[in-house]
Amino acid sequence: MKVLMFGWEFPPFNSGGLGTACEGLTKALAKQNAEITFVMPKRVDLSLDFMKLSFADDHTASNKIMREYYFNSPLQAYSNEETYEICINTENQTEEKKKTIYGKDIYEEVLRYASVGEQIAGREDFDIIHAHDWLTFKAALAAKKASGKFMVAQIHATEFDRTGNGSVNQRVYEIEKEGLQGADLVITVSNFTKQKVMKHYGIPEEKIRVVHNANDFSEYTIRQLNDLKKNKKVVLFLGRITLQKGPDYFVQAAKKTLEHYPNAIFVVAGSGDMENQMIRQVASLGLADKFIFAGFLRGDDTKRAYQMADLYVMPSVSEPFGLTPLESMINGTPTLISNQSGVSEVVDNCLKTDFWDVDDMTNKIVSVLRYNELYKCLQTNGTEEVKKLTWDKPARRCVDIYEELLEKNKNGGTN
Amino acid sequence: MVSMCFYFQVHQPYRVRKYSIFDIGKEKEYFSDDSGTDLDNKWIMNKVATKCYLPTNKLMLELLEKHPEFKISFSLSGVFMEQMDEFMPEVLESFQKLVKTGRVEILAETYYHSLAFLHDKEEFRSQVKMHGDTVKKLFGITPQVFRNTELIYNNELAREIEEMGYKGIIAEGADHLLGWKSPNFLYKPTGTEKIKVLLKNYKMSDDIAFRFSNRDWAEWPLTVPKYVDWVNAINGNGEVLNLFMDYETFGEHQWEDTGIFEFLRYLPEEFLKNPDNNFKTPSEVVDAYPTHGEYDCHNFISWADIERDLSAWTGNEIQDAAMAKVYHLGEKVLQTGNHGLIHKWRKLQTSDHFYYMCTKWFADGDVHKYFNPYNSPYEAFISYMNVLHDLEIEVLDILKERGFVKKEESGLFGISV
The missing domain is CATH 3.20.110.20 (7-stranded beta/alpha barrel)
Structure with missing residues (x-):
């Protein structure tokens, strides 16, 4: 089975969980004998033995007319209108280049990616199209139109998650909706997200399949103790510092925790548009000496951060899935997650709370720090549980979904 | 017959x-x-x-x-x-x-x-x-x-x-x-x-x-x-x-x-x-x-589960810690002679509290096999330990007042509130 997959990032060139999820899923799909062509908007220096990579800025493509559209796009994961502007204005681009090469705004970029999708559809051989999140949807729809093949649209996060159900960007929403409605089947990473897709995008339940994310634990080693923290207990926040991730609730809980457990220290790993606000909040609460801002971590540094922590907290306001708790648990770190997350549907051996219930969050943080047996029990059982959550099961689910569509193809042709 | x-x-x-x-x-x-x-x-x-x-x-x-x-x-x-x-x-x-x-x-x-x-x-x-x-x-x-x-x-x-x-x-x-x-x-x-x-x-x-x-x-x-x-x-x-x-x-x-x-x-x-x-x-x-x-029954048996042993109430870290702490507290609680406190302490010995902390079904992924009024065994443990903690503070306060224990003694939790 040949799958043309539209993504937007891949480790180690990723800024969040989406790239990690794509890596885990594609690896496991390859094991199930799926041949994957993975399309990304931007060339990265990456070669993988389990699938073919294709880049939207591929200048070797034969079509001369389209060549000028194969840009080195500043389009990145988690882009939005603002960050796109910052991006094109800070990449030392010449004014002329800005005008002629890049789209005026992120929506034009999405359209450009779409036209490339059509091109790639023309030059690649595949049975099915699989697209990850809104930035790729137009490209996938174009590929579907050009090829007549079935399309699966996978939602890792909706606009409602990214904005914490606040001010939803209408244009992003429209593209998401177009992609979801145009797709032949929709995959969501949780029931939590399935409900949102039904409610906000009017997608009928029978068109949605839930495929939970999993964990790629082979790359992790056993827990190594870090002697950096001798007398302090470390509580970790790791993720993009954005509204969706609930950093402000983390700070509020930290303040209350310190009133009951003064020996705690709070490490924040990540960056994002709320970073400055978070630092200001910490300072104004007089917690500056209790917080360490570690910046965005990668690879081994991430692993070290988990292993150093006594507790990992993911207070997300709205988390379609959330891979970091699985990473934390596989590293032997007790984990506290918000109920407003897809991952809470698949793990039991962690603590759960409502993101807005700062008192409950504090109660659980203090209890893990205070009662060593709780720490040990969560550590042992959490690691055991997450070891069993491999990508094989979600990959099998995807293959089933592809086959469901191909079967339909045999029986009635495409629509 | x-x-x-x-x-x-x-x-x-x-x-x-x-x-x-x-x-x-x-x-x-x-x-x-x-x-x-x-x-x-x-x-x-x-x-x-x-x-x-x-x-x-x-x-x-x-x-x-x-x-x-x-x-x-x-x-x-x-x-x-x-x-x-x-x-x-x-x-x-x-x-x-x-x-x-x-x-x-x-x-x-x-x-x-x-x-x-x-x-x-x-x-x-x-x-x-x-x-x-x-x-x-x-x-x-x-x-x-x-x-x-x-x-x-x-x-x-x-x-x-x-x-x-x-x-x-x-x-x-x-x-x-x-x-x-x-x-x-x-x-x-x-x-x-x-x-x-x-x-x-x-x-x-x-x-x-x-x-x-x-x-x-x-x-x-x-x-x-x-x-x-x-x-x-x-x-x-x-x-x-x-x-x-x-x-x-x-x-x-x-x-x-x-x-x-x-x-x-x-x-x-x-x-x-x-x-x-x-x-x-x-x-x-x-x-x-x-x-x-x-x-002839040398080792403990019970009527619970397929195992017919004690593993529903004892064996994981949180169950054993909670059980050890409640019995460790006993001597001091009895020393107060306060019937209300003794009764509260004894109510905390009921087996169900430890049953709710059992994680063996979680390990099998078969969570629905048993009933738990708490969201998880870990939450059962947290409420239970917090209660024990409060009881200990009250007991120590009484004993300190009577001069039975030293002022600086902070109990098994070792945490002052």
Whole structure:
């Protein structure tokens, strides 16, 4: 089975969980004998033995007319209108280049990616199209139109998650909706997200399949103790510092925790548009000496951060899935997650709370720090549980979904 | 001759309310909570009384009036009797009516439905005595046969119970201990003189308690004539059929619409059609039948799960820590002589608290196998430890005031609040 997959990032060139999820899923799909062509908007220096990579800025493509559209796009994961502007204005681009090469705004970029999708559809051989999140949807729809093949649209996060159900960007929403409605089947990473897709995008339940994310634990080693923290207990926040991730609730809980457990220290790993606000909040609460801002971590540094922590907290306001708790648990770190997350549907051996219930969050943080047996029990059982959550099961689910569509193809042709 | 011997366990714990670190040092109510949820003890008592205790007691009374041969027994935990008294006196009255017929026996157990025998023998004896006193006060009878919490049992317990003056003790008829022997006879516990052990026939008990409404079971639906056929087959190779189960089987575990009440209603009549059959209470069984060899139980057994061991209440880090801390606190709590505090401390010994902290089903990914009023075993532990923490602070404050402990002593939590 040949799958043309539209993504937007891949480790180690990723800024969040989406790239990690794509890596885990594609690896496991390859094991199930799926041949994957993975399309990304931007060339990265990456070669993988389990699938073919294709880049939207591929200048070797034969079509001369389209060549000028194969840009080195500043389009990145988690882009939005603002960050796109910052991006094109800070990449030392010449004014002329800005005008002629890049789209005026992120929506034009999405359209450009779409036209490339059509091109790639023309030059690649595949049975099915699989697209990850809104930035790729137009490209996938174009590929579907050009090829007549079935399309699966996978939602890792909706606009409602990214904005914490606040001010939803209408244009992003429209593209998401177009992609979801145009797709032949929709995959969501949780029931939590399935409900949102039904409610906000009017997608009928029978068109949605839930495929939970999993964990790629082979790359992790056993827990190594870090002697950096001798007398302090470390509580970790790791993720993009954005509204969706609930950093402000983390700070509020930290303040209350310190009133009951003064020996705690709070490490924040990540960056994002709320970073400055978070630092200001910490300072104004007089917690500056209790917080360490570690910046965005990668690879081994991430692993070290988990292993150093006594507790990992993911207070997300709205988390379609959330891979970091699985990473934390596989590293032997007790984990506290918000109920407003897809991952809470698949793990039991962690603590759960409502993101807005700062008192409950504090109660659980203090209890893990205070009662060593709780720490040990969560550590042992959490690691055991997450070891069993491999990508094989979600990959099998995807293959089933592809086959469901191909079967339909045999029986009635495409629509 | 087959004697059918019914013993029904009736128990409700004082569940610990959601108790956070913010409550420590402030909130003195550990158990009550008006949440109308599965942590609200009064609400649960009401619910179970309506579905089970009141209708089942009514039916039992009818059966006792209709069949002069019909006999049953109960073991009522002390914390259950107390909650009846506190929340639903009409339930207590309905049990008293049954006992008044003279054909309903009450068994002995620990007042607090505790695991005290595993940790503190003296505490264990105090709780058994307390229970006996309460049964005497409420029902006017003195129990003669003992059953331990969750049928936790070994040779040593049998010896202890014999010493305390009981003539019989109840235990699980565990396959690995019985081997080729049948649970349908009495045995002498190894190392005892004259006490007799009554063994639960778990197959025939679980047919009613667990499998009755299971449509995947080959024997479903279980009719009264079919069941009595099985019972009659014991004639000639057994003397007593010990049917031991939770009383909540009727109406709560097996809902009314499964037909469980109708099953119970017609069982005595059908069973008594065979003139060789009769009903006996546990102490009558002990008086009527001799022992047939020994029941040798060195390691603890229980009636729980497939394992029939202690792994539902002990074994993981949080269960063992919670249990160690509550018993460690004992000496100081008793030293205060404060009855309110001692009673609270003992209510925290009820086995259910540790059951809610069990993670073995989580490990199998089979979370739905058991019921837990808390969101997870970890949350059960957190509320429980926070409560213990508060209790310790109060106890130490009293002892410091009296000069029994030094001012700087901060207790086993080592945390000042």
